[in-house]
């Protein structure tokens with residue numbers, strides 16, 4: 153006997169959509185087919201609705217302290233927000249402290265999230281210190297333990313996160329050998345520091361100068377350089393939160409030549425342009441890399457349609473209005489990050505309904521591709537045997553985003569006033585109802601840590 157049977161839904165996959173009933177048993181998808189007659193504890197009429205895989209947000213920052221400022225969301229509130237937006241898996245970051253190992257760094261984060269998370273989770277390990285090269289010897293153990301992605305920075309030199317070019321190239325090669333995908337945050341550190349210094353010297357301190365201190369070329373140069381190395385070294389690379397047209401051109405060219413180069417972008421780069429930094433609430437949009445000009449925004453949409461953008465993730469990193477206001481007199485002091493984990497899937501699906509991309513593409517970039525690239529074979533699709541991470545999506549719902557509807561613990565959203573066509577009606581995480589028509593119905597501790605499978609970027 154099934155636990156739940158969804159009748160007469162339309163399942164959406166990257167390759168197309170089809171009418172189907174979906175049967176769930178013990179947290180997994182047990183049956184998929186037309187007119188299933190099986191008995192079930194609960195029947196859900198999915199007529200006129202889409203049955204979508206839960207989104208996999210491969211870029212969130214929960215319980216993080218950035219320059220001494222803690223993010224508004226912890227593992228409970230951040231994953232509660234995720235669940236309510238149809239995101240049933242999040243991948244956060246475990247930053248390696250100097251001297252620490254990889255398993256040690258990730259283990260500490262697993263301990264923080266355990267018992268708190270409402271949806272399943274995993275961690276990319278941020279590498280900051282190769283221990284003179286000795287850390288490379290731990291890569292095999294990391295892959296075997298299910299840590300299949302690293303993140304490296306070409307920026308945040310003063311914060312101790314930046315990795316020197318030579319070290320980054322060693323990581324790329326050694327990681328690839330173990331099927332680990334290296335994520336890179338690419339911007340040019342020296343260029344942006346020097347631009348920041350000259351703006352501050354001129355008394356130019358508003359949020360607009362956050363953008364001008366790291367505009368298109370400051371990111372594009374670093375994007376191009378990282379792509380160039382990956383090609384030369386013959387290894388995969390994944391650029392996180394790519395936000396500029398010129399960087400995307402380098403990715404598109406490499407992909408056209410058959411190289412395993414991947415770009416992630418975020419909804420804030422697709423919905424807004426740099427003009428937001430001139431608004432009175434411009435500080436709320438401060439994230440890094442900054443939101444670029446309209447030409448980049450349009451290029452990113454084209455990149456989604458043509459396949460040069462592989463994934464959409466949020467970089468969810470909310471701060472409160474009071475925390476953001478600390479940077480009122482100086483953009484350097486604005487904590488970097490915006491809320492987004494709850495609005496990502498609804499926004500992308502609504503954009504699909506409006507014709508910007510197809511619904512299939514929205515499912516591909518928000519669910520299927522991140523699951524594949526990051527080694528989560530039981531996530532990202534509606535298919536027998538996979539986790540019953542399901543979104544019952546009502547394409548005819550109309551929702552205007554406002555803070556009171558959101559489930560993050562921050563006190564504002566940059567998505568305020570956004571008008572959406574279609575919205576999740578119900579969300580299931582491994583078969584458990586976690587969101588029901590506007591209400592969070594999950595609980596802390598439902599989410600479990602996902603041990604991942606290496607080699608996703610090469611399959």
Ligand SMILES: [Zn+2]
Pocket residue numbers: 211213467
């Ligand atoms: Zn980030």
